[in-house]
Amino acid sequence: MKKYTAGEDSVHMKEKITKESILLFEKKGFSTTSIQDIVDVLGVTKGTFYYYFHSKEQLLMDIHYDYITTLLKRQEQILNKDQMSQKDKLTENIRLLIRNIIEEGPSARVFFRELRHLTDENRDKIRQERKKFRLNVEKIVQLGMEQGEFRKSLKPDMVAFGIVGITNWSYNWYQSGGSTSPEELVKIYADMILNGIQN
Amino acid sequence: MKKYTAGEDSVHMKEKITKESILLFEKKGFSTTSIQDIVDVLGVTKGTFYYYFHSKEQLLMDIHYDYITTLLKRQEQILNKDQMSQKDKLTENIRLLIRNIIEEGPSARVFFRELRHLTDENRDKIRQERKKFRLNVEKIVQLGMEQGEFRKSLKPDMVAFGIVGITNWSYNWYQSGGSTSPEELVKIYADMILNGIQN
Amino acid sequence: MKKYTAGEDSVHMKEKITKESILLFEKKGFSTTSIQDIVDVLGVTKGTFYYYFHSKEQLLMDIHYDYITTLLKRQEQILNKDQMSQKDKLTENIRLLIRNIIEEGPSARVFFRELRHLTDENRDKIRQERKKFRLNVEKIVQLGMEQGEFRKSLKPDMVAFGIVGITNWSYNWYQSGGSTSPEELVKIYADMILNGIQN
Amino acid sequence: MKKYTAGEDSVHMKEKITKESILLFEKKGFSTTSIQDIVDVLGVTKGTFYYYFHSKEQLLMDIHYDYITTLLKRQEQILNKDQMSQKDKLTENIRLLIRNIIEEGPSARVFFRELRHLTDENRDKIRQERKKFRLNVEKIVQLGMEQGEFRKSLKPDMVAFGIVGITNWSYNWYQSGGSTSPEELVKIYADMILNGIQN
DNA sequence: CATGAATGAGTGTTCATTCAT
DNA sequence: GATGAATGAACACTCATTCAT
Structure with missing residues (x-):
């Protein structure tokens, strides 16, 4: 996505806007952050913003779309490991969800909090993708039951x-630098x- | 001051405003709902709103305060049952959380989604109360471990x-009228x- | 104006409102002081205010009218002293203006600052009375010139x-308790x- | 940024807003003049006003600041005339005060009437500058006393x-086109x- | 690519006033 | 005499968006 460039200055403006917006949306919330707030941080003007985005909502949609798309891609890599047990696949999914939230901190919080500010149409799109992720988890459980790894009931x-x-709830409380490392949390x-579901 | 009456009309205006606001906040979000939206539903004017509330934020705070206060009171009743095992107390807490979300539907969703729109001071107050609830759950787990009901690790x-x-996550997805009843969900x-934590 | 009464409580509400309003208007300005501010100080409700005054403007008019009426009455007493020289009459007028401002502090400041908030009609009335006062001063100067007390030019x-x-300017700066007493200021x-005008 | 042009249209919007606001504030008073009133006169929208000013109060502050700054600059020019007698310096100061009020008519009246509507901080700033002016006058009197031009008492x-x-009081009553010219008034x-203070 | 100026619809809030009780 | 509830018009201010340059 980011092509090779020689220095900081050449990083594309669109990416800069997205990055700073995520930080502002996390800190102040989407509706409380104005376009002016965003461009002020970057030292440009509002015209510049609208050169790269049709609307404030489109920027939010981009953020959502990037997040869920990346997540689904990573999930697919897990699902493709044919020889892996359902138990292990489940563990890998738990690891994916938790690590993604912790590593993508600000994006993750915007993703979970600001869905409501998308247009109906875009909100539905994102919800569909989120549903795909969940159904994939459901399928693993289903298969694990059929294969005797999990309880039949x-x-x-x-x-x-x-x-x-x-796992998702951790976006509300997990703080890097606390007494529990990401990997510990995954294990726990x-x-x-x-233990709760296996045979 | 409020005399006994059988019908709708006698419900105090302040309660009406609160009730309708919760529905609107749930549907459109706090920041997207205007005072005008609220009073339009009730057929009164903005002045009336401000006769009962200092600000839009105060209304939101009232909603939050009511929710968490009720929750804590109910939790206390559970904690007071001295002869109850920690396992059962935990089950009762799970039941409380889930049923409260399902029964208070709109209030619950406003409670979980709109915390950010409180002032810093009020947000801190609510967070403290939420923390109290969580620490009470933690204590049950702790006691259960000491008394051999739960794993030591x-x-x-x-x-x-x-x-x-x-449990809280259910505010995102649980729909009354679906295939799983509240009580079934509690059991599950x-x-x-x-199973996940016991000895 | 205030009839004999046994205690504080029996002082008429209308006077209480006027008195407190003057203090508030002085401190915050007329347009920035709300009826609510006024009644809050007195521990009554807005209805009470409107029982005694048609409008906020009427209260302001009353304050203006009282001030200028008192001033004119006192001036008349000076003018009636037939045997007094014009010089002395002028001195007496200067004394009247300065002492009234200092003694009536808050009322004086409201009187000088808030004229603009009267209706056109009332503003004209007050201006006429103020003009009367000034023309009386002018007449003293005129007579003094004719009688050789003041320079002809x-x-x-x-x-x-x-x-x-x-003299009036002193409402802007004179502070009781400073190094110059009212009477000293009058003398100065x-x-x-x-000295500036006499023969 | 502002290129040379012959006509009205090229005057910068910010100046236009300031100019018209002064006229409106003079006529109707600051608190009674709405932003809408201002922009209506100019045929623009409220957004335009807020593009140039943070707030209504900032506009008022600008007006005050301009007025007192100009006055102080002109006073400095008088003070710098080393060979001039204190008498003449005093006369020049009287001329400055009176002419400025008469020539800047509307600005002067806004300056003298609307100070109270500044924030505490800004009000203090303006008061300090006004005090500087007055202390400079005081110094002239002091020097004149020491040098025997004025009475020692x-x-x-x-x-x-x-x-x-x-002098300042004239903002209340002086009307251009009356029987006394500005220069006559200065002389008087x-x-x-x-005469009142000299030896 | 990017800016500066302007728009216009909307927001939360205030407040003098009214009036039935 | 006094209250509490409600009104409605106004207000300062915000902000996503547009567009000529």
């Missing part, structure tokens, strides 16, 4: 909701969930 | 975050969590 | 404007003016 | 207040004051 959809809930939750 | 704070995550999650 | 109208200017200005 | 601070009072007041 489970309701896979509810389990999937539980898994994304427990994977352990808890697998 | 757990990190009670992380477990508590997991529990509120899995309580089962999953207890 | 004076323009009585300009002198009168000068006299009210020098009377001296300066009389 | 004077109180320079009270005399200075008297001088600015007598200078004469009166100097």
Whole structure:
């Protein structure tokens, strides 16, 4: 996405705008952040913003789209590992969700908080992608039940909701530099969930 | 001051405003809902709104305060049951969280989504109360570990975050009238969590 | 104006409102002081205010009217002293203007600052009364010139404007408790003016 | 940035806004003049106003600041004339005060009437500058006393207040086109004051 | 590519005033 | 005499967006 360039200055303005916007949206919220706020940080004018984006909403959509697209791509890589057990696939999904939130901090928080400010149409698009992710988790549970890795009595959809809930919720509270490392957290939750559902 | 009456009209204006605002905030979001939107629904004027509330933010604070206060009161009733096992207390907390979200639907969604629009001071107040709730859950886990009900290897704070995550997340997706009843959901999650952490 | 009464409580509400309003108008300005501000100080409600006054403007008019009426009455007493020289009459007028401003502090400041907030009609009325006062000063100068007390070359109208200017201006700066007493100030200005215009 | 042009249209919008605002503030008063009133006169929209000014108060501050700054600059020119007698310097100061009020008519009236509507901070700033002007007058009186031009018995601070009072008051009543020209008025007041204080 | 100027619709809030009780 | 509730018009200010240059 970012082509090779010699120095900072040549980084494309559109990326700069997106990056700074994410930080502002995280700190102040989407609706409370004005275009003026954004361009002030970059030392440019509003005209510049509108040269790169049709609207404020389009910028928010781009942020959402990038986040969910990346997430789905990474999930696909897990799903493609044919020889992996469902248990391990589930663990990998838990790892993906948690690490992505922690590593993408600001983007993640904007992604989870500001969905409502998309247009109906765009909101539906993002929701569909998020649903795809969840259904993939559900499928792993389903397969794990059929293959005897998980208990037969489970309701896979509810389990999937539980898994994304427990992991996604961390965007609300996880702080880098605390006493629990990302990988520790992954272990704790994977352990808890697998113990909770396995045969 | 409020005499006993049978009908709708006697409900105090302040309560009406609060009730309708919650519905609008849920549907359109706090910052996208104008005072005009609110008073239009009630067929009154903006002056009336400001007769009962200092500001739009105060209304939001009232909603938050009511929600968390009620929740804490109900939690206290559980904590007071001295003869109850920690397992059962945890189950009761899960039940409380889930049922409250489902029963208070719109209020719950406003509570979880619009915290950011409170002033710094009020946001801190609400966060403190939410923290109290979570620490009470943590304490149950702690006691359960000491009394041999739960595994010794757990990190009670992380477990508590997991529990509120899995339950609270339901505000995002649970729809009344679906295939899983509130009580079924409670059972599923309580089962999953207890299996996940017990000895 | 205030009839004999046994205690504080029986002082008529209308006077209380007027008194407190003057203090508030002085401190915050007429347009920045709300009826609510006024009634809050007195612990009553807005209805009470409107029982005694048709409008906020009427209250302001009352304050203006009281001030200028009192001033004119006191001036009349000076003018009636037939055997007094014009010099002494002028000195007495200077004393009246200065002492009234200092003694009526808040009322005086409201009187000089808030004229503009009267309706056109009322503003004209007050201006007429203020003009009467000034013309009386002018007449003293005129008589003094004719009787050889003051220089023949004076323009009585300009002198009168000068006299009210020098004295009225003190509402802007005079502070009780400073190094110059009211009576000293009277002496200084009377001296300066009389030296400035006498034969 | 502003190229040379012959006509009205090329005057910068900010100056136009300031000019028209002064006229409106003079006629209707600051608090009674709305931003809408201002922009209506100019045939632009409120957004345009806020493109040039942060707030209504900033515009008022600009007006005040311009007025007092110009006045102080002109006073400095008088003070710098080393060979001039204190008497003449005083006369020049009287001339400056009166002519400035008459020539800047509307600005002067806004300056004298609307100080109260500045924020506390700005009001203090303007008051400090006004004080500088007055202290400079006081100094002239002081020097004139020491050099034997004025009577030894004077109180320079009270005399200075008297001088600015007598002159500034003219903003209340002086009307161009009346029977007394600005220069005549200067002569009359200078004469009166100097006679009043000289040895 | 980028700017500066302008728009126009909307926002939260204030407040003098009214009036039934 | 006094209250509490409600009105409605106005206000300062914001902001996403447009567009000629």
